[in-house]
Amino acid sequence: MSLESLQKRLTTLQETTSHIQTLIARLASFKFPPGAIPLNQGSLDTVATELSNEIHDTLKEQNNDFELLEQEIKDSPGGRKGSDAETNKLRLLERATRTQQELKHAQSAFRKAQLAAKRNLDLSRRAERELLLQSLAAPPSPSGQPVPRRRTPAPAEQTQDEKLVGSAGDVTAALRQVHAEMTNELSRSQFAHDTLKESGAALEQLGESYTSLDSVLASTKGLLGTLLKSQKSDTWYLETAFYVLLATIGWLVFRRFIYGPAWWLVYLPLKMFWNAWMGVFTVLGLRSASSAVSVSSQSVGTTIMPASGTAAQATMSGTGAPVVRGGRGNAKPPKPPQEDEEDKPLSEAVGEMAEDTRAQGQEQAQAQPEGSGGQPQEEQVQPNPKKRMWDSEVEAQKEAEQKRKDEL
Numbered sequence: 001m002s003l004e005s006l007q008k009r010l011t012t013l014q015e016t017t018s019h020i021q022t023l024i025a026r027l028a029s030f031k032f033p034p035g036a037i038p039l040n041q042g043s044l045d046t047v048a049t050e051l052s053n054e055i056h057d058t059l060k061e062q063n064n065d066f067e068l069l070e071q072e073i074k075d076s077p078g079g080r081k082g083s084d085a086e087t088n089k090l091r092l093l094e095r096a097t098r099t100q101q102e103l104k105h106a107q108s109a110f111r112k113a114q115l116a117a118k119r120n121l122d123l124s125r126r127a128e129r130e131l132l133l134q135s136l137a138a139p140p141s142p143s144g145q146p147v148p149r150r151r152t153p154a155p156a157e158q159t160q161d162e163k164l165v166g167s168a169g170d171v172t173a174a175l176r177q178v179h180a181e182m183t184n185e186l187s188r189s190q191f192a193h194d195t196l197k198e199s200g201a202a203l204e205q206l207g208e209s210y211t212s213l214d215s216v217l218a219s220t221k222g223l224l225g226t227l228l229k230s231q232k233s234d235t236w237y238l239e240t241a242f243y244v245l246l247a248t249i250g251w252l253v254f255r256r257f258i259y260g261p262a263w264w265l266v267y268l269p270l271k272m273f274w275n276a277w278m279g280v281f282t283v284l285g286l287r288s289a290s291s292a293v294s295v296s297s298q299s300v301g302t303t304i305m306p307a308s309g310t311a312a313q314a315t316m317s318g319t320g321a322p323v324v325r326g327g328r329g330n331a332k333p334p335k336p337p338q339e340d341e342e343d344k345p346l347s348e349a350v351g352e353m354a355e356d357t358r359a360q361g362q363e364q365a366q367a368q369p370e371g372s373g374g375q376p377q378e379e380q381v382q383p384n385p386k387k388r389m390w391d392s393e394v395e396a397q398k399e400a401e402q403k404r405k406d407e408l
Helices: 003-028 047-075 084-137 160-300 339-343 346-367 392-407
Strands: none
Touching: 003 047, 003 084, 047 084, 047 160, 084 160, 160 392
């Protein structure tokens, strides 16, 4: 159904709602003059009752029409979001909701109007009874004119049948009044039942909506937890891959642009400089060591041998004879090296040590006496365990291994 037809129906329902509000206001302000309704007549035949029934039926029809109209407005095509059709649909739905709220206010006003009409009817009957009692209790007027009041037959003039008919009429009027009151209460109960039923349906629908909302919230919570866990793992993987990529790029840049120039400009010159200095120190050490070895061998190898070829020592009566130094026997022992000799070069220190050793050997050879057999004592020369010799082959192998390690 198009929006124009729905708008026309809504306009008609709004007019009907305005008319109902007018009827409700009329019912609430309806006045019953005293004597307009007989005392034996029930409230079912009154104008207020008919008006109340008409308002009740119209309200019920309006509720059904509004429910259908609201459903049709929701089901009508509205077009895409932001279009004129969608705007008109939302505006029409808002008008329908506002009119339905007005109808609910009219229902509450109708209940108040019913109570007000019943109250006015009771006040009118009470006023009529008071007027009737006043007319019966008033004295006759001196002018002789009768007071206008209802004509009631005298008790003496009433026959038995008339009394029976009057009693039956009173009972019938009372029953009609009771029936009218019961019908009125039944209509109220029916209206309250319908309202309660609608409220129950609305509460049930609201409960279903809340249940669906709870399920949606629970599923949303689970989804958020899953997304949070996956995001943490994805972030860790991405960060790890990023760092690995940076390390790879850095290694490639270093190997491509820095390693070659650094090898030729820094490492190789330093290595050549180091090898040159090591070669110089090696040559100096070999020379000093060779000179020291030659001098020590010459000084130690000079001994005095007798004619028999065996070395002997002079003895006196089985004991060693005292040795008297001759020539340079009283010479002073060689002085220990002074502290300032530590600052001399290595070659000079080694040369001085060799000269001192040679001089000491010569003095010992000259001071050694001959024995009874004419044979000098053979001197046993022990090698120095603290002396280190330079092995060129071992050092060359070590240098080659070190060079191979540096190249790797």
